[in-house]
Amino acid sequence: MPSDFIVGTVDQRFKEGFGVFIVRNDDGMYVLRAVCTHLGCTPNWLEAENKFKCPCHGSGFYRSGINYEGPAPRPLERYRIVLADDGQILIDKTKIFAQEKGEWSSPESFLKA
Numbered sequence: 730m731p732s733d734f735i736v737g738t739v740d741q742r743f744k745e746g747f748g749v750f751i752v753r754n755d756d757g758m759y760v761l762r763a764v765c766t767h768l769g770c771t772p773n774w775l776e777a778e779n780k781f782k783c784p785c786h787g788s789g790f791y792r793s794g795i796n797y798e799g800p801a802p803r804p805l806e807r808y809r810i811v812l813a814d815d816g817q818i819l820i821d822k823t824k825i826f827a828q829e830k831g832e833w834s835s836p837e838s839f840l841k842a
């Protein structure tokens with residue numbers, strides 16, 4: 730449920746098992762695929778620096794998933810997130826949204842709070 734996630738945090742509970750970061754902000758939630766867009770390593774969330782950092786070649790990504798340093802050529806991807814009928818969050822890893830294709834404006838790339 731959305732209330733399981735704290736506003737203003739990047740949740741890493743499902744990073745190892747499912748390969749996702751779940752980010753909640755004032756407006757809602759989105760799910761970032763924990764795969765660097767350079768060569769596919771798993772980035773780390775660095776809370777103190779407020780960024781994702783890839784351990785392989787140093788790419789950095791803002792909380793939004795947008796790349797801003799290092800060799801990564803594009804932002805992290807987002808997965809589909811919707812609310813199921815029972816109020817649970819449903820994350821669909823078969824549907825990917827890429828910022829550079831304008832897909833982050835899709836309603837299913839972001840769950841409004």
Ligand code: FES
Pocket residue numbers: 765766767768769770783784785786787788799800801
């Ligand atoms: S795989 Fe992430 S920076 Fe190269």
